[in-house]
Amino acid sequence: MKRKIRRPFFVVNPKSYLYGEKTYRLAEKADELAVRYDIDIFFTAQHVELAEIKKRAPHLIVTAQHMDGITPGRGMGAILPEALKEYGVEATFLNHIEHAMTVAELADTVGRAAELEIMTIVCADSAAETAAVAAMHPDIIVCEPAKLIGTGVTSGDSYMKETDNIVRSLSPDTLVLQASGISTAEDVYNAIIRGGADGTGATSGIVAKEDPLAALEEMIIAIARARDEIEKSKGR
Amino acid sequence: MKRKIRRPFFVVNPKSYLYGEKTYRLAEKADELAVRYDIDIFFTAQHVELAEIKKRAPHLIVTAQHMDGITPGRGMGAILPEALKEYGVEATFLNHIEHAMTVAELADTVGRAAELEIMTIVCADSAAETAAVAAMHPDIIVCEPAKLIGTGVTSGDSYMKETDNIVRSLSPDTLVLQASGISTAEDVYNAIIRGGADGTGATSGIVAKEDPLAALEEMIIAIARARDEIEKSKGR
């Protein structure tokens, strides 16, 4: 059964920046922080090392960066859902602007993931695309205007609120990840508290820092702080 | 201003089967039938001959088979919306399985079409894809399982009803075109009366017939008959 994600969650997404030892160290650190701060952390890696990450970091939600909507059979060079599942992969990103999918491919792949209980984290680049993706009912939607990727510029509270409303109205069970321009612990805190996101995450905000492990720790502390404040305000 | 489409409408879609004189004859026949039976007929053609079709068949809704969501500027080899508009093109197909678009491209292109008041006829290949497309609010959705294209097999009443319901609930102003396997005048009549479609249309059901002009005329008579029955039943 798919695990139930606790909010706010965090995504560590090293894309193609890291591999081998550097990925292991980041994953092991994230694993330790997931336990210490009791936060659900998704961790992506190159497909070739997902099985190893699963062994080394058992508390992370090991996540593919892409998956294809195929069934076992043909599909040379494709990423087979069943094979990911076999090695403990629990989630997959889909439709990132650097790996854009056709509407038909995305619909098929979200369907296959649901069959296999693999969580889907689907990227959308505009308000109109957010609506289309929400209508497919993925587990998580990433609301990130493509032109801001890697820029360190956040998408702004109004864009966060607009896309948030679209998702809530079309697919209330889908969680919202606001991830554009998250480069500091403060950005992490703001995406949750001011942007109202269910989760956030970073790539260059971690891997391009002088000390990626320390940058990650600060972000996890920030998200735990946001979580504690939300709970406290609810408690009152 | 975009013209208001009257139901039931019909689409003549010769894809890449015809060009030149053969297209002219089919377009001129369709133009004559549109007037005689008072039916809104969309007519597609190769981009290179859309301007000529517009001149020869002024009562048709001249329709591109694809358009790109670009603005004037770069875009080598792309189909510029403004250029189509300039030559009287009033509508465009998008996301046909033979020209699949990414979610981002389709969202952008539906947006550009709306700005220029070009009608969008967007194809969807499954129930999940139909939902995603409906969330973008095109003018018309084509509900046609890809595996049936060109087979002469219709998609069945239950698939027609399921996709119809999806569109009505997510985008009530969007019209539904049921077009799979329409090869006879009877299929045309059934898609409207039994399938509940707002419109229908054909490719090989016309161009692969021995006498395409006669096949077209029978289909237009069938759709006019369906229209008259619907109006009569409402009148009662």
Place this chain on the structure above:
Amino acid sequence: MKRKIRRPFFVVNPKSYLYGEKTYRLAEKADELAVRYDIDIFFTAQHVELAEIKKRAPHLIVTAQHMDGITPGRGMGAILPEALKEYGVEATFLNHIEHAMTVAELADTVGRAAELEIMTIVCADSAAETAAVAAMHPDIIVCEPAKLIGTGVTSGDSYMKETDNIVRSLSPDTLVLQASGISTAEDVYNAIIRGGADGTGATSGIVAKEDPLAALEEMIIAIARARDEIEKSKGR
């Protein structure tokens, strides 16, 4: 029969910058210059207006910006070679970085063009890609590093010579178009005389100028001057 291109030739490529009246004026000017300076000029336009350009500018080599390698039949939204031919299109660009083709698509399309005697102008973005394209024996290869498109920076004499040598050795009958960063009449002259190109051309070097018609005329004068010098040096 395909016409024999005389060197040096010139390509006016407005991409998606222009349409309608502005394209007509540029095409009519190019037509007049082709006659006055006795230069072979390729002229591209949006597919929807190629037929009109052919009528208005009979001395130009009317050129599509893209074509698909299909045969009449299916191919929704595709550009059918036979349809282009029908309206007097004599050449087509292929594989521009803004409309990249797979190896299989490009091989098929160059083959279809040869069958129909449509000239092929194929873009290549690096020395390795130039070799691959040369092995398909198109009529013309465009050697233009993609990162320089639209920058006004030329690719440099050494890149021009390297790619020129690759083409000469693999496909001696293929002409070479050096087109990166051609923004002035001087660049035109230099591409021919110093770069050794068989032809050159421009997009933003014309359409982004305050007076595109004047900019075009200066470039055609420059290419005629280059031609005259080459002929004089041969005559001696």
Place this chain on the structure above:
Amino acid sequence: MKRKIRRPFFVVNPKSYLYGEKTYRLAEKADELAVRYDIDIFFTAQHVELAEIKKRAPHLIVTAQHMDGITPGRGMGAILPEALKEYGVEATFLNHIEHAMTVAELADTVGRAAELEIMTIVCADSAAETAAVAAMHPDIIVCEPAKLIGTGVTSGDSYMKETDNIVRSLSPDTLVLQASGISTAEDVYNAIIRGGADGTGATSGIVAKEDPLAALEEMIIAIARARDEIEKSKGR
């Protein structure tokens, strides 16, 4: 340093048919046969299990089914060459019809593979595509008309000879893999002896058989027999 491939070689390519235990058993069998019959065997698998295959089957040439031509950095969902190398992957298929690449992507990826000493096995679907691919100088070219994939029909001696000649003339160091319709041990033998291929391989000829391990063993015996005959005829 890249290993030198001995002819005739064999490729076991399970595409997306197998994963987990079934792949392990096939890989372990192939490993044992590679040693016993002294044959170079390439073995492909899902990216997620390439590292595990490398550990379990150290005598195989572990081969990816696709790789992207990127450098470490951005590239969400892409297959990073450095990451494959890190886990002992020695070769990669490229441009299979089920994962077609643009000319620019393929040229870049063959270049990146050469930098990292990863062997490239590039698919070509027609004589014209074979020429284009040969001009990029991959290690191995797969000459397989796309329409025959999975059909059990071989491409015929004349197609094998034509493509063989193209490769020999444009890239003499590139090996030729003839792989269409290899479904029996006899087909394996014939591809080498009558087709003159440097290597051959199979997908459904193995995985769709009742006993895939036995089918594989028969094929390896056939290729060893072909090898022995070639050596004997040279010895005379």
